[in-house]
Amino acid sequence: MAVNPAHSRVLVTGASGTTGSRLARQLAAQGVAVTAANRSGIGPRGTLGVRFDWYDVSTHPARSLVRSGCTSSRLAATPILRPSWVPFLEQAREAGVRRAVLLSNSVIPSGGPGTGAVHQAIAVMFDEWAVLRPSWFMQNVTGNHLHAQSIRTSATITTATGNGRVGFVDAHDIARVAVEALLSPTPLNTDLILTGPEALSYDDVAAILTDVSGYTITHVHVSVADLRALYENAGLPSTSASSWRHWIIPLPPASKIARPTPWSA
Helix, strand or coil: CCCCCCCCEEEEECCCCCCHHHHHHHHHHCCCEEEEEECCCCCCCCCEEEECECCEHHHCCHHHHHCCCEEEEEEECCCCCCCCHHHHHHHHHHCCCCEEEEECCCCCCCCCCCHHHHHHHHHHHCCEEEEEEECCEHHHHCCCCHHHHHHHHHCEEEECCCCCCEECECHHHHHHHHHHHHHCCCCCCEEEEECCCCEECHHHHHHHHHHHHCCCCEEEECCHHHHHHHHHHCCCCHHHHHHHHHHCCCCCCHHHEECCCCCCC
16 A cells, blocks of 8 residues: 555554554554554664553653654554543644544444443544454464463463354454554544454364364363453453453454455565
């Protein structure tokens, strides 16, 4: 896609995260000037890194973060709604940001808990917006995710999803959709549910990993309360751990699903 010259700089919050880091790199590869905001203040190669922490409002002044050339903003959300969200959005709008793209998730609609409230606010506050609502990430079983850690240490995946099935999506593809949403000459002004090519249960995931790795990987079924306790013991704040109950919901209707084309490096 040709870069829209009207969108001369993009602010990416959560720019060291699973999706945000990929988005920042993909934008930079297309020649877009990127302000990469995260807690370390260090962005991916080719971006301008600035310190930003949702839990530290002193890092939030949007005018200095956005700078005079930034007309688009992509906001990477956490499952818990922070009180600082709306003031930051207001600052960004007043600083001249006219397009905002939010990363939410497939099970939380506009006006719902957590990012659902931010979804609702963005659609009202900005004339140009989009909300990306991906299903579970393929990256949930790699890197430092709790599932990946338990696979490496005990050859298990522990969830409270039962036999529920969902399409896993690659974070590369989510970032590709975010690039389109940010740079498209015509704003989307809607939400998109993004999912993968096949609905899988965690029993299916464990079987696939067993086949690929040669090691027996087991899916351990637990209650929501036990899963919450597991996350709290792993260091996740109790409020964040409780929010995971919102993810244990069936796959949304197929009519609202957008499937990105397969990622190629």
